[in-house]
Amino acid sequence: MSKKLSYIVTGSIVAGLILLYFLYPPFQGFINETWQILWSEDETKIRNHFKSFGFWGPIAIIIVMVLQIFLVVFPSWLPMIVAVLAYGFWGGALISIVGVFCASSIAFYIGKWLGEDHLEKIMGKSKNKKVEYWVSEYGFWTIAIFRISPFLSNDAISIVAGMLSMKYRKFILATLTGIIPLSFAIAYFGQDTDTLKNGLYWIGGAGIVIYGIYVYIDYRKGKKEKISQS
Numbered sequence: 001m002s003k004k005l006s007y008i009v010t011g012s013i014v015a016g017l018i019l020l021y022f023l024y025p026p027f028q029g030f031i032n033e034t035w036q037i038l039w040s041e042d043e044t045k046i047r048n049h050f051k052s053f054g055f056w057g058p059i060a061i062i063i064v065m066v067l068q069i070f071l072v073v074f075p076s077w078l079p080m081i082v083a084v085l086a087y088g089f090w091g092g093a094l095i096s097i098v099g100v101f102c103a104s105s106i107a108f109y110i111g112k113w114l115g116e117d118h119l120e121k122i123m124g125k126s127k128n129k130k131v132e133y134w135v136s137e138y139g140f141w142t143i144a145i146f147r148i149s150p151f152l153s154n155d156a157i158s159i160v161a162g163m164l165s166m167k168y169r170k171f172i173l174a175t176l177t178g179i180i181p182l183s184f185a186i187a188y189f190g191q192d193t194d195t196l197k198n199g200l201y202w203i204g205g206a207g208i209v210i211y212g213i214y215v216y217i218d219y220r221k222g223k224k225e226k227i228s229q230s
Helices: 002-023 025-038 043-051 056-070 078-114 116-123 125-148 154-163 168-189 193-229
Strands: none
Touching: 002 025, 002 056, 002 078, 025 043, 025 056, 025 078, 043 056, 043 078, 056 078, 078 154, 078 168, 125 154, 125 168, 125 193, 154 168, 168 193
C-alpha cells in the first residue's frame, strides 16, 4: 500500500502542476515571468522577484526546482543560487536542501513507475546489466557524487535509481550526503558570481576525482580478494 500511495502522490503532484500551468492563467504567468527573470542574470531583479512573494517565495523556488526535472536545458544549481540571493546563507541553503529532497523524491518515484523494463528498452540488455551492477556496487556514492557535482545530471540519476528499484532510504540518504555540502558551498560562494563559478568547478572536479580513487581502490581490493581465494 505504501508503494501504491507513493505512486499516487507523485503522479498527483506532477499532473497537478502540469494542469495548473495550462488551466490557471495566473500560475502560467508566474512560471513564464519567473523563467525570464531567472535567465536575465540580473541579481537584484531575481532577489526582488522572489522576495515580493513573502511567505510563498521559498515555496515558489521549490516548485521551480521540481519543474526543473522536466526542463533539461535548465541548470539544477540555478534555483539554489536564487534561494541564496533572496534569503541569504542559512535560508538559501535550507530551501535548496528541501527543494532537492522534493525534486529527487519525485524523480525517483517516476523512475519506479517507469520500471526497469523501460530502462532496458532505452539502453539495451547488456548496458542495462552494467548500469544495474554499477548501482548495486557503487550506488550510494555514485548518487552522492552526482549530487555534489553541479554539472552532472542529478534528475537522470534519480530516475535511474528508481528504475533499478534501489531502496528509497538508501537513495535519499545518498542524495542528502551530496546535496547538503553542495548547498552550503553555493550559499557561501553565491554572493559573487565569478567566485561561485570557480567554486562549482572545484567542488565538481574534486568530487569526481575522489570518487574515481574510491572506485579504483575498491576494484583493486576486490581483485586481490579473488586472487587470494583462487
